[in-house]
Amino acid sequence: MEQLLNKIFVTKVNELPEKLGKTVQAGDLELAIFKLEGGDIRVIENRCPHKGGVLAEGMVSGKHVFCPMHDWKISVVDGKVQDPDVGCVQTFDVEVKNENVYVILPQK
Template sequence: MTDWIDIGDMHAVPARGARCVNTPNGKIAVFRTADNQVFAMDNRCPHKGGPLAEGIVHGASVTCPLHNWVFDLATGEAQGADEGKVRTYPVQVVNGRILIAPDVLMLVAAE
């Protein structure tokens, strides 16, 4: 696998919050949980296109700010009665830096 791309300091993403990474084909939301787990997924709710980075992070889930749909940050699956899925992306934290694989950015750009 090729080298991962550094997309920022973990502490630039607030605990229980998110920041966005711009790609040629849209935004990827990068989330940090209260226990410092980091996840990445499309920043668009499949229900009404709500900006997930503006949602509420609780545990390992995020609630869409528009209509309260809840998504698992690890799998992207909607929880509860809601149906749908958000594409997730692999990230890792090394020495406090958030890294994403370059093929992820190319995949998003190619679609």
């Protein structure tokens, strides 16, 4: 069965600081969006699975963000928490068209 997708505008590319996170809303979801070195844009849920830290406020290094509360290292590519900690956050596909950034969500 084909899954229907919902494309939601969240920001403009030029409004994203490089190597810093930004909190955006997509429907009822609060997401963290990151523009990595080289311009790659990634979106993950905005809460650390450990204690709910706001990931958009974390420090970005390469393809990881460090939770500002307890320094958990989380991949912005696949959402996996790095060893020795365990857990994951949801990741979301992104589409950029005419400098507009859209998050792709499954329709409910």
